[in-house]
Structures are given as structure tokens and as C-alpha cells.
Amino acid sequence: MSLQTLPRLLNLAAVSLLRDEALAIAALEYLPIELFPPLFMEAFCGSRSETLKAMVYAWPFVRLPLGGLMQKPHLGTLQAVLDGLDILLAQKNHSKRCKLRVLDLRNTGQDFWKMWSGSSVHVSSSSSMTPVAEVRSRTEQPLAPLEVFIELHFKESIIDDFLIYLMRWVEQRKASIHLCSNKLKIASTPLENIMQVLGIVQLDCIQEVEVNCIWHLSTLAMFAPFLGQMSNIQRLYLAHIHGLAFEEEEEYHHAVQITSQFRRLYHLRDLYLETPSFLEGCLNQMLRCLMTPLENLAITHSLLTDSDLTHLSQCPNISQLKGLDLTGDLLTYSNAERLSVLLEKVAGTLEKLDLNMCGIRDFHLEAVLPALSHCFQLKYFSMCGNLLSMAIMEKMLRHTSALPSLNKELYPVPQESLLSRGIRRPQRLAQCRAELFEILKDLGRPRTIWISSISCPQCEGHAFSHPEPIIYQGNILA
Secondary structure: OOOOHHHHHHHHHHHHHOOOHHHHHHHHHHOOHHHHHHHHHHHHHOOOHHHHHHHHOOOOOOEEOHHHOOOOOOHHHHHHHHHHHHHHHHOOOOOOOOOOOEEEOOOOOHHHHHHHHOOOOOOOOOOOOOOHHHHHHHHOOOOOOEEEEOOEEEOOOOOOHHHHHHHHHHHOOOOOEEEEOOEEEEOOOOHHHHHHHHOOEOHHHOOEEEEEEEEEHHHHHHHHHHHHHOOOOOEEEEEEEEOOHHHHHHHHHHHHHHHHHHHHOOOOOEEEEEOOHHHOOOHHHHHOOOOOOOOEEEEEOOOOOHHHHHHHHHOHHHOOOOEEEOOOOOOOHHHHHHHHHHHHHHOOOOOEEEOOOOOOOHHHHHHHHHHHOOOOOOOEEEOOOOOOOHHHHHHHHHHHOOOOOOOEEEEOOOHHHEOOOOOEOHHHHHHHHHHHHHHHHHHOOOEEEEEOOOEOOOOOOOOEOOOOOEEEEOOEEO
16 A cells, blocks of 8 residues: 555545544544544534544644644634533543644644645745744643644734634633744734733743834833743844934833843844834943844844944844844944944854945945955845945955855945936946956856845835846856
């Protein structure tokens, strides 16, 4: 018998068994483990609530990845599964074969169902986060309450019925059920509703937090105590948080409330701050609260002061950065000198550097090039949207030619190929491209560079449209 044939036979057995639902439920105690997944899928597709409920308290696996079967939340299925959990919790003597400890309602687990069914189930990409919270709960506390994992993505003005029902069910069983989530995304929803949900969730399970909505600083300050309880956060993204200049004392107090919570984030490694106007001039307050070295730092579309860059270069917890993104942070000449000091600080580990739309001119780049040439781990370098001459671009290419790992380089169109309003001159651009190729040829190392000055409206984030690359591979021009 082939390996492909077995899942089909199991599916046929499950279909046959469900023709008599009462018999199927009675047979669960003696059913081979291999039949549980296909039988559960058939019961799910056929909305056999009683079978689903019975299978939950006899489930022979540690995890039940229910979310992998639901394209969208289904309240009836949830009710049946939770009824099954209630029976399991009420049993004094649990079934010997039942090993269920985790009900997973996230859009994951397709591999599990695919393995048992032989069907092509779409598999979503998994998180890159280290499973700190889940590992802890299964190793240090093997007899801990049952865990229910959900996706926390607040993007509507109201909370849906599926989550409301689940919250009420969990709240009535706090001692025996833990509501968990690895990721928290906030794109909308009133803070009052968010806080109501977070009051029930095990906050130390959360490893990624993304706040991508327009919040006033006082709103973020109200959210901050919850953030401080998310002690296993590894990735934090905050965007569009605004303060009011005419209430400086109050805004400073809010900023302290927020940054002080960083002292409790012992696993934070990736920090992304987009338009963080509340940190302008007081970045040091946040940096002093970092407890562990960061791997990636982005502070974008902000007005970093000289003191901000100085404190950044002096912070011990940024000395191991692999990624640095300062897109949209306008540089002054003194800023450039401080940026050079910062690059020297991270030269031993930096792999990705974004300096797009920083207002960089030739004299800025002159100050940065010596430090840039010491970043021997650099793999990716982008500085689109700046105004540079052919002369300084040649100098930059020569300074970076000795970086052995550099394999993706994104540069602006040379200013000689632009008219006064930034409009490109096609003939002059073609000439500049030819000159850049000759520079690459003279340097002698196979190399590809991309030239662009135009933001890409179809792309998310701060992407740029890139014309044909300039490639030097021997004597080939592409």
C-alpha cells in the first residue's frame, strides 16, 4: 500500500463511520488514533456538533488546530468544541487516551490536517518568533490550565460575536483556561474594547505587538501598562503616535509612562518606530530603559536631533544591531557626523542599512563613507530618494567595493540626470548608467546595483520602483 493511499482509506473510513453518529461517538474510546483527524474533518464539514463535542474530550493529541480548518470564524463550531472542553474539565478521571492541552483557533495547523487527509490544504507562513511562552507552559508547568490560542487583530470598530462568546466563556473559567496569543495587531477599534480583551488574555504569551493606527500619546500611555505585562515581546512596532507641542509637560509625563515599560521587556530584539514624534529630543529616555541588545532598530520619518543621534551611538544595547532603518529622518551636517559614529559602533554586526529619503547630499555622504566602508557584514544598503552627484556616487561605490557580503544595493538617480523639479532626463540618465557600469568594471568585482528616485505607489512601506539593474559580470551589461 502506498503512502498516498492510506489517507484516502482513512477518509473513507471516517465517512462510513459518520453514517451512524451515535455509533461513531460510542466507538471513540476504541478508535485508532489515525482515524481521529479524518473523522474530525468529516464531522467539521458536515456540521456534526455532537460528534465534534465528543471528539474534543477524547482527542489523542496535545494540540487541536481548529483554526486551520476554518476559513473564517464559525460560532456554531466554536460552541460545540467549547462544550467538549467543558466536559473534559468536569471529568475527575480523564480518559487515558485524551492528551489535549491546547485548542488553537489561529490560522495555523494546516500541515497537521494535510498529513492525515492527503489533501492540499493551504499552509500559511509561520512566525519567526522563538516560542518563549508556549515552551514555558509545556515544560515548566505540565499541569497548567488548558490553553486556547487566538489571533488578536483589532481592525474593526466593534468586536465580533465569535470573540465575544469566547471571552465570556474563558472569563467564567479563569482557573482552568488560559486565553493566549502570540501576536497582537491593532489597526483600529476603540482602546476601551481592546483593554477589555487584554484583561482576559495571558499577556506574557504575546511575542509580537503592532500598533498601526493614529493614536494620541495619552492613548498609548493608557495602553502602556498592558505592554509592560507582555514580558516575552520580541518584536514591537509603533506607528503614527502623536503628541501636542503646547502640552509639553503633560506629554513628557506620558512619554515617561510609555518608555518606562521597556524595563520589563527582557526579550525585545526588534523595535520599529514610525513617525514617533513623541520621542523627538528625548530618545535617551527610551534607550536607557532597554534591557537587552536589539537586533533590528527602525526610527523612521522623525526629526532626530543631534542629542538623539549622540545617545543612540552611546547606547550599549544597539552595539549588536543587524538592521538599522532611518528612512525619512532628515540629516543636518552635524547629524551626519554623529551617524558616522553610530555606524562605527555597529560596524561589526550590521547587515541591513536603510537611509532612504534622509535629505542626504554629497557633504553628508562624505562624512559617513569611512564608517560605511568598515561595515564588513553589510548585505543590503539602500539610500533612495536622496540627491547625490555622480562624483560622490563613484566615491561611494569605491568605498563599498571591499564589503564582501554586500549583494543588494539601491541608490538614487544621479542629480546630473535630473531637471530642477526632479524630472529625469532619459538621455543623460542613460549616460550616467554607462558611466556607473564603467566604474563597476574598473573595480573588477562582479556586482549589481539598482538606481531609482521614484516612490512606488503600488508598494507598501517605503519601497521604490527600480528600473533595469546595472550588472557587472565579466563584460556583460544588463
